[in-house]
Amino acid sequence: MRSLLALAILGLALPAAAMEATDAARLERLVAQDCGSCHGLTLKGGLGSPLTPEVLADAEPEGLASIILDGVPGTAMPPWRPLLTEEEALWIARYLKDPSQ
Amino acid sequence: MKYVLLALLMATPALADEYRATGDLGLIVERATGSLVVVDQSDRAAIGRIEGLGDLSHASLVYSPDERYAYVFGRDGGLSKVDILSREIVARVLQAGNSIGGAISDDGTLVAVSNYEPGGVRVFDAKTLEMVADIPTASKTIGLVDAPGRRFVFTLWDKGETWIADMKGAEPAITKVTGMGTNPYDALLAGDGRTYITGLFGEDGLTALDLWDETPEPIRVLPGYGRGEEELPVYKMPHLEGWAEAAGEFVLPAVGHHEVLWIDASDFTETGRTQTHGQPVFAMARPDGRQVWVNFAHPLNDTVQVIDRMTHEVIHEMKPGPAVLHMEFTPRGHEVWISVRDENRVDIYDTETFEKLGEVAAESPSGIFFTARAHRTGL
Structure with missing residues (x-):
């Protein structure tokens, strides 16, 4: 838990644009492996809905980030706030919309 | 031709060394x-x-009765038949857009695949992978298992129904059981082929079916389970498997709690709870039922705990x-x-x-x- 907290503090201190390469790699892995357990490793959907750039084309990154942080009550989408900072959630939202960025 | 035959004969002693049981x-x-x-x-x-x-x-994946072939169910809808001796893919079809598991019939002649997209179950000839039946459900399907009597049993995530498909005739004969509960996420069949249990994500408890019953009715298991206790966010859905029966008790992962639940296999009453390291994903009984091994959801997924069936206590913990x-x-x-x-x-x-x-x-x-x-x- 302490290491998570440390990560969270570290995350807060970093502007989104200046996300360290190691953090980016860690978040990419989290998207594939952990988001992937419901949304599919390739994010084409599973028990959760697809999260491909085409599907998310019209979604605002801020809106996606808030879904990531707070979940969708009444569905299986959990709140990730205990594990992710707001900057990290926003980074993931932008990454989902454009994995090449 | 004669030379080929001769070559084959000469090769026979070498082939004897290559016999390989599986x-x-x-x-x-x-x-x-x-x-x-x-x-x-x-x-x-x-x-x-x-x-x-x-x-x-x-x-x-599941295995053919001769243990030579495996049928592999990919997430992308791919169904592949592989030969584990020659290590080749011998047949492969892309049968749907998005799949989640499958089963092989008791006689080994049919392979069924559970699909998210489009929802439903498709059944294939185990020899050729030619489709022999398409069972649309208009729902994501989960918890597909084989049951005795050339039957498949599966459950509808969106509708809370369990369907029993009897494949003995030319067309599947479907028995639909409604009222299984909200958002069943997975299911298991006990090793005797009689008791089918679905775990529920959308409400407390589980639902069981007695497949020996001509018209099975949903049996609520632990309906008040977890009520009043704060649920933790679920970062990974637990799995239910036929390995969950330990000497007369089912041991099942709790959803949104750091515990496993023990249930009397004969009357489905709770016989205990064991506090665990994290939210369990698999709770699997050793084949003799004496121990249950448990792994956990992210972010506590580096640990395995071993629970003793007799005392329901954690007797060992390791971090692989x-x-x-x-x-x-x-x-x-x-x-x-x-x-x-x-x-x-x-x-x-x-x-x-x-x-x-x-x-x-x-x-x-x-x-x-x-x-x-x-x-x-x-x-």
């Missing part, structure tokens, strides 16, 4: 690379690899490494193989001494499947 072989899913490692359980070693199976995240995804016992339970995804290896432990006996390298390993599964109902 009873102690198995396959490990390499989820990210779309491949399978062929392993020898007695030698605790990898003996080959089969590639080209598509998206194998969350993949599972980051992302323990699956465990498979040798058929008589003396050893267990544990996949450690982020360390790219599978660890082998003695289940009595908990001593590590060996390891096998594999790329992002997930499911481990020994061929002895061929002879078990509901796996």
Whole structure:
């Protein structure tokens, strides 16, 4: 838990644009492996809905980030706030919309 | 022709050395690379690899009755039949857009696949992989198992129904059981083929069906379970498997809680709860039922705990490494193989001494499947 907290503090201190390469790699892995357990490793959907750039084309990154942080009550989408900072959630939202960025 | 025959005859002594039984072989899913490692359980070693199976995240497989072929269910809707002796794909169809597991009929002639997209179950000839039945459900389907009497049983996530498909005739005869509960996420069939249990995500408790009943009715199990207690966010859905029966009790992962639940297998009443390290993903009984091994959801998925069936107490804890995804016992339970995804290896432990006996390298390993599964109902 302490290491998570440390990560969270570290995350807060970093502007989104200046996300360290190691953090980016860690978040990419989290998207594939952990988001992937419901949304599919390739994010084409599973028990959760697809999260491909085409599907998310019209979604605002801020809106996606808030879904990531707070979940969708009444569905299986959990709140990730205990594990992710707001900057990290926003980074993931932008990454989902454009994995090449 | 004569020369060919002669060559064949001359080759015979060499072939004798190549006879290979499959009873102690198995396959490990390499989820990210779309491949399978062929392993020898007695030698605790990898003996080959089969590639080209598509998206194998969350993949599972079943075996033909002769334990030579495996049917691999990929996430991308791919159904592949592989020969574990020649290590080749002998048939493959892309049968849907998005799939989640499958089953083989008790007589070994039919393979069924559970699909998210489009929702439903499709049934294939086990020899050719030609489709023989399409059962649309207008819902994501989960918890597909084989049941005695050439039947398949599966459950509808969106509708809370369980369907029993009897495949003895030319067309599937479907029995629909409604009122199974909100958002069943997975199901298991007990080893005797009688009791089918679905776990519910959308409400407290579980629902059981007695498949020996002509018209099975939903039996609510622990309906008040977890009520009034704060639920934790669920970062990984638990799995239910036919390995959950331990000497007269079912042991089941709780959803959103750090515990496993013990249920009397004869009357479905609660017999206890065991507090665990994290939210359980698999709670698997050793084949003799004496121990239950549990792994956990992210972010506590580096740990495995062992619970004693007699006392319901945790008797051992180990940390094999980051992302323990699956465990498979040798058929008589003396050893267990544990996949450690982020360390790219599978660890082998003695289940009595908990001593590590060996390891096998594999790329992002997930499911481990020994061929002895061929002879078990509901796996």
